[in-house]
Each structure stands twice: as C-alpha cells, then as structure tokens.
Amino acid sequence: MGRLSVATKMDFLPLFRAFRETLKAFPNAWLILAGQEQPIGFAQQLQHFADEVGIRDKLITLTDIPQEAKPALYNCADIFVSLSDSLQENFGLTVLEAMACGLPVIASDWDGYRELVVDGETGFLVPTWWGQCDAPFNLIALAGAWETEHFYLAQCVALDWEKLENALQTLLADSELRREMGHQGRLKAEAYDWQNIVSRYEQLWQESTRFLFNPVTPASNFAVPQFFETFRHYPSHIxxxxxxxxxxxxxxxxxxxxxxxxxxxxxxxxxxxxxxxxxxxxxxxxxxxxxxxxxxxxxxxxxxxxxxxxxxxxxxxxxxxxxxxxxxxx
The missing domain is CATH 1.10.10 (Arc Repressor Mutant, subunit A)
Known part of the structure; x- marks a missing residue:
C-alpha cells in the first residue's frame, strides 16, 4: 500500500518462503502485494522470484493503486504484513492504516513499528537481528547514493523466520483472534487521529526550543555516517x-x-x-x-x-x- 521497494521498504523473499510453508497447512491462502513499484519493473522481478519459490499461482501484485481504492483493498484482507528492514523506516503509515481498517498486523520488531503494534494484542512482532558490519557501506554515503547503502544494510537485518511462519499460521487458523486483534488495533489507531497528534506536535516543538542553543549532545559528523552506532537500537537483538x-x-x-x-x-x-x-x-x-x-x-x-x-x-x-x-x- 506504500512502496514495493527492496531498498527502502522490505525484502520480500523471506515472506515468500514463509508463505510457501504456510500454504502446506492453508492451501486456500493468497498473498497480495500492493503498492507503487520502485524502480519500475520491480514487480516483474518479484513475480520471477515468486515463480522460483513456487508461489506464483498464489500471488497477486497490484501497483499504482488509486488513493480512494485503498480502504476497499484493506477490507478485502484478513491479515496485514509489513516486515520493514530499512533504516529510513521509523514509523510505518501503512501499518497504522491497516490497524484503522481493523486488520491484525504482523510486523518486524523494528524501531517505530514496535511502538505501533502491541505484540499479542493488535498483532505479532517478528524479532529482528543486526550486527556491526556496516563499515564497508558507511563510505557509500560520500557518493550520495543513499538507496544503495540502505539496500546493502537492509540485507543484513535478519528476521526470526520461525516466528514469522508461526504468526501467519496462528492468525490464519483463528478467525476470532483476527477479529479481536483487529478491533484492538482500530482502538489504538484512534490515538493517531490528527486532532490528537497536532497538539502533541505543538508540545514537542515547545520542548525542543529549550535545546536550540544548549544541545544535550554535541553535533555528529554525518558526512561519513556510523550507521550501526546510530541505529543499533532499531533491532530486537544484536x-x-x-x-x-x-x-x-x-x-x-x-x-x-x-x-x-x-x-x-x-x-x-x-x-x-x-x-x-x-x-x-x-x-x-x-x-x-x-x-x-x-x-x-x-x-x-x-x-x-x-x-x-x-x-x-x-x-x-x-x-x-x-x-x-x-x-x-x-
């Protein structure tokens, strides 16, 4: 519902393989990928990978979805899955949209996603792993190719594959659990209504002015970023x-x-x-x-x-x- 991008959103191959295993118990399940493909032609590459994994006949890919069609598409689904592994993903608007539409969410336990999804209540969080192997890619930032560095860094963000597969099968097996988690998710999404958020932004701006001339920490040099040291709090485990x-x-x-x-x-x-x-x-x-x-x-x-x-x-x-x-x- 956002972007279909391996560089700035998620790697779809882990989901493809987990879905293939899930089909053994739930052969009537379908996987829908919906969003704007980046780059153009990426959806075709995903179809190729789906063919290699063996799920092409159970995959539907939708691109360039009109804004007005999104609520209907959410309402056609039983589960929403977003396994972000990108350093630039610090919130997840599509996760919130899915919750507002009453869907249980399976999301990676990754930075802002863990603040949106309450594990076991509004969905499931899939634990993530990372390591201090960023040094070769920090220098790529000097070339200004941020999507390139983000792609390579995301490829070493691991998921707990077993937990992902269990989450899929648990929700597919229990319609009442899906309904209850979706209901709780809808209630949580109400906290992000603009009427509630704007006043919190105003409060944050006022608090931030205190640090304008008296910074708490010295400014960092981001010409050559230290990605691991900056974002090591994103994953579940190191x-x-x-x-x-x-x-x-x-x-x-x-x-x-x-x-x-x-x-x-x-x-x-x-x-x-x-x-x-x-x-x-x-x-x-x-x-x-x-x-x-x-x-x-x-x-x-x-x-x-x-x-x-x-x-x-x-x-x-x-x-x-x-x-x-x-x-x-x-």
Missing part, C-alpha cells in the same frame, strides 16, 4: 559472540541441494558465494555459538574479517537458512 547459530530445515535442504539461493543482482557484488558454501560445513555440527562459527570459518579463510562473516550469517538468517537465538533461548 549478533554477539555467544549468539547461538543453527541450520533450519530450509538450511538443511539448501545443503542437500533441494533448495537454492536467490539473489538480487546488486548482491552479487557483495555476497561471497564461496563463503556461503563454507557455512554448510561450518554448521554441520550445530547449534554452535557465533564465536565458534567464526573460528571454524577462519580455519578455511584465516584473514576473513569478522564483519564479513557477520554480514553473511545475518543474510542467511534473513532468508531462513539459519536461525539465531540468544544463549538464554537455547
């Missing part, structure tokens, strides 16, 4: 030395040649497919800690930077091939 890493059933299928990697063209300049292959052997004895995994990888590639291993393992987790767990969750 990849740590003791984070547990394990192959999922999808990852096992990949290692057996029954599943395959799907890459956006831009990722071919960044992802090291040889390194991705090494993870198959390194994770043959899983679960293991990320620290252990890093040491195993370095037996094959002694000079491989930690941030590069982080980037690749987060990408694999994003696509559902590995699962990440805090040590206490094992």
């Amino acid at each position: 990849l740590q030395e003791d984070t547990q890493v394990m192959l999922t059933s999808l990852g096992v299928a990949l290692s057996e040649g029954k599943e395959w990697l799907l890459l956006y063209d831009e990722l071919r300049f960044v992802l090291d497919e040889g390194l991705l292959e090494l993870f198959k052997d390194a994770l043959s004895e899983s679960p293991c800690s990320f620290g252990t995994l890093l040491r195993r990888i370095r037996t094959y590639r002694p000079d491989c930077p930690r941030l590069w291993v982080e980037y690749h393992i987060l990408w694999l987790a994003k696509q559902g091939f590995v699962a990440l767990r805090q040590r206490s969750e094992r």
Whole structure:
C-alpha cells in the first residue's frame, strides 16, 4: 500500500518462503502485494522470484493503486504484513492504516513499528537481528547514493523466520483472534487521529526550543555516517559472540541441494558465494555459538574479517537458512 521497494521498504523473499510453508497447512491462502513499484519493473522481478519459490499461482501484485481504492483493498484482507528492514523506516503509515481498517498486523520488531503494534494484542512482532558490519557501506554515503547503502544494510537485518511462519499460521487458523486483534488495533489507531497528534506536535516543538542553543549532545559528523552506532537500537537483538547459530530445515535442504539461493543482482557484488558454501560445513555440527562459527570459518579463510562473516550469517538468517537465538533461548 506504500512502496514495493527492496531498498527502502522490505525484502520480500523471506515472506515468500514463509508463505510457501504456510500454504502446506492453508492451501486456500493468497498473498497480495500492493503498492507503487520502485524502480519500475520491480514487480516483474518479484513475480520471477515468486515463480522460483513456487508461489506464483498464489500471488497477486497490484501497483499504482488509486488513493480512494485503498480502504476497499484493506477490507478485502484478513491479515496485514509489513516486515520493514530499512533504516529510513521509523514509523510505518501503512501499518497504522491497516490497524484503522481493523486488520491484525504482523510486523518486524523494528524501531517505530514496535511502538505501533502491541505484540499479542493488535498483532505479532517478528524479532529482528543486526550486527556491526556496516563499515564497508558507511563510505557509500560520500557518493550520495543513499538507496544503495540502505539496500546493502537492509540485507543484513535478519528476521526470526520461525516466528514469522508461526504468526501467519496462528492468525490464519483463528478467525476470532483476527477479529479481536483487529478491533484492538482500530482502538489504538484512534490515538493517531490528527486532532490528537497536532497538539502533541505543538508540545514537542515547545520542548525542543529549550535545546536550540544548549544541545544535550554535541553535533555528529554525518558526512561519513556510523550507521550501526546510530541505529543499533532499531533491532530486537544484536549478533554477539555467544549468539547461538543453527541450520533450519530450509538450511538443511539448501545443503542437500533441494533448495537454492536467490539473489538480487546488486548482491552479487557483495555476497561471497564461496563463503556461503563454507557455512554448510561450518554448521554441520550445530547449534554452535557465533564465536565458534567464526573460528571454524577462519580455519578455511584465516584473514576473513569478522564483519564479513557477520554480514553473511545475518543474510542467511534473513532468508531462513539459519536461525539465531540468544544463549538464554537455547
């Protein structure tokens, strides 16, 4: 209902794969993607990926939707899903629109989204993971190509794929739960009516004037941004030395040649497919800690930077091939 963009909104491949698994239990379900495609032709690429994943016959893609048609489209749906992974997404107007239309929402537990969706009450929040692997992309900002840097950074924001699949199946199985969550969401959306919001903006402006000449913190130099340090509060979890890493059933299928990697063209300049292959052997004895995994990888590639291993393992987790767990969750 907003933009269909992998650079500034979300990666659709994790949703495609989770939906494919959901179809095994709910074969009558349909997935509708609705919004303005960016860039032009992206919807066709999504159709290609849907074909590769095996859900093309269950996917409807709608672009350039008239504003007046949006309420009707929301009302045709049973669930709204938005899995933002972009650093520029700090609120989520479409999430609020869906709640106002009485839909339960499945959203990524990511910055402002977690302030909109009450997990277990108005929908479900899918935990996210990130790591300090931004250094190669911070310099791209010097070229002014913000969509490029945001794309590469978003590709290492991982989702809890199992929680996503469970959320989809839980809501599809329970119409009463959908109704109740949708009702609670509609009530929460009323707090964002302009009559309530404008007065809060005015209060915020007045409070902000106190810091105009007496800033609380010194100004930062954003010519070369430090994305991780600035936005590390966005995800649910940060990849740590003791984070547990394990192959999922999808990852096992990949290692057996029954599943395959799907890459956006831009990722071919960044992802090291040889390194991705090494993870198959390194994770043959899983679960293991990320620290252990890093040491195993370095037996094959002694000079491989930690941030590069982080980037690749987060990408694999994003696509559902590995699962990440805090040590206490094992």
